[in-house]
Amino acid sequence: MQALITGISGEVGHGLIKKLHSQGYKVVAADIKEPEGEISEYIDQFYSCDISDKEGVDKIFEEKHFDIIFHLASILSTGGEKNPELAAKVNIEGTLNLLEAATNQSLADKKAIKFIFPSSIAAYGIPNLKVKGERKKVKEDEYLNPITIYGISKLACENLGNYFSKNYKLLGEINRDNLIDFRCVRFPGLLSPDTVPSGGTSDYGPEMIHAAAQGKNYECFVREDSRIPFMAMADAADVLTSLAEAPKENLKSFVYNVQGFSVSALQIYDMTKKFFPNFEITYKINEERQAIVDSWPEDVDDTNAQKDWGWKPKYNYKKTFSEYLIPKIKQRYLTPDK
Numbered sequence: 001m002q003a004l005i006t007g008i009s010g011e012v013g014h015g016l017i018k019k020l021h022s023q024g025y026k027v028v029a030a031d032i033k034e035p036e037g038e039i040s041e042y043i044d045q046f047y048s049c050d051i052s053d054k055e056g057v058d059k060i061f062e063e064k065h066f067d068i069i070f071h072l073a074s075i076l077s078t079g080g081e082k083n084p085e086l087a088a089k090v091n092i093e094g095t096l097n098l099l100e101a102a103t104n105q106s107l108a109d110k111k112a113i114k115f116i117f118p119s120s121i122a123a124y125g126i127p128n129l130k131v132k133g134e135r136k137k138v139k140e141d142e143y144l145n146p147i148t149i150y151g152i153s154k155l156a157c158e159n160l161g162n163y164f165s166k167n168y169k170l171l172g173e174i175n176r177d178n179l180i181d182f183r184c185v186r187f188p189g190l191l192s193p194d195t196v197p198s199g200g201t202s203d204y205g206p207e208m209i210h211a212a213a214q215g216k217n218y219e220c221f222v223r224e225d226s227r228i229p230f231m232a233m234a235d236a237a238d239v240l241t242s243l244a245e246a247p248k249e250n251l252k253s254f255v256y257n258v259q260g261f262s263v264s265a266l267q268i269y270d271m272t273k274k275f276f277p278n279f280e281i282t283y284k285i286n287e288e289r290q291a292i293v294d295s296w297p298e299d300v301d302d303t304n305a306q307k308d309w310g311w312k313p314k315y316n317y318k319k320t321f322s323e324y325l326i327p328k329i330k331q332r333y334l335t336p337d338k
């Protein structure tokens with residue numbers, strides 16, 4: 001089984017590569033950054049490729065045939081607002097390049113390649129805090145009015161993926177069973193002990209914990225009552241592989257909400273302080289980043305994922321800290337060369 005992963009140097013890539021390798025996949029990786037550290041051991045072939053470069057993407061598909069693609073490469077919500085044109089190019093054109101190449105290969109090989117796409121809670125746009133507080137658990141088809149170019153790109157690519165898997169060349173004579181098998185989840189903010197994210201807006205969560213583990217204090221850029229769903233990174237890799245393994249006939253939808261737990265910035269601080277008692281936080285609100293977080297739901301309804309493919313997080317809020325983040329993060333910062 002051969003898997004292509006784009007965006008390996010990002011947050012989700014690390015955990016996913018290890019998992020796929022342990023499941024016996026040959027892993028082909030494409031990224032603009034060379035893989036560093038232990039993940040290099042798990043990669044069978046690396047392509048230095050900017051996914052918005054169509055020729056570069058096509059070359060990979062000329063040389064390799066895939067059973068499954070995990071398309072993780074993306075410019076995140078805060079980064080995207082610094083250069084929306086670039087974000088649209090990478091996030092939309094890049095995804096389109098991959099969808100086209102995967103579709104051509106699926107049709108030529110007469111075998112539907114699985115295309116797994118992580119979307120985000122950024123696909124939502126809650127109109128105001130009153131609605132956010134009242135509505136709480138948002139379903140997949142509600143409030144799809146994203147305010148960032150990242151959220152707009154994610155929503156567009158969810159629909160592009162669905163198009164390429166069902167209606168591609170609607171008037172053409174195509175064996176539709178050989179179109180790609182597109183599956184997508186909307187991730188919440190992610191908390192990892194291994195990587196400190198950059199360019200996202202949910203970054204205050206992981207930044208806070210990594211600061212505390214290094215004996216630093218943290219200046220938080222959103223209000224203490226800001227609340228969105230989060231998930232342990234260990235669960236995020238599982239989300240992608242278990243969605244990939246789900247029998248196609250069970251999947252009633254092409255896009256699923258998933259979440260671990262819904263917490264405020266203050267609750268993340270309180271939990272972090274339990275493990276790092278000297279840790280202190282101050283608040284200096286960045287109005288633009290605050291507006292982004294305010295537009296994301298407080299929580300999401302992931303009943304469909306539970307029903308259709310048995311999704312259940314291993315880590316609740318407490319366990320995420322006590323059994324995953326804290327032991328690993330302490331080890332990370334105590335080991336001198338990390």
Ligand code: AKB
Binds near residue numbers: 150199201
């Ligand atoms: C971001 O903050 O942009 C991402 C996300 C929630 O998709 N982490």
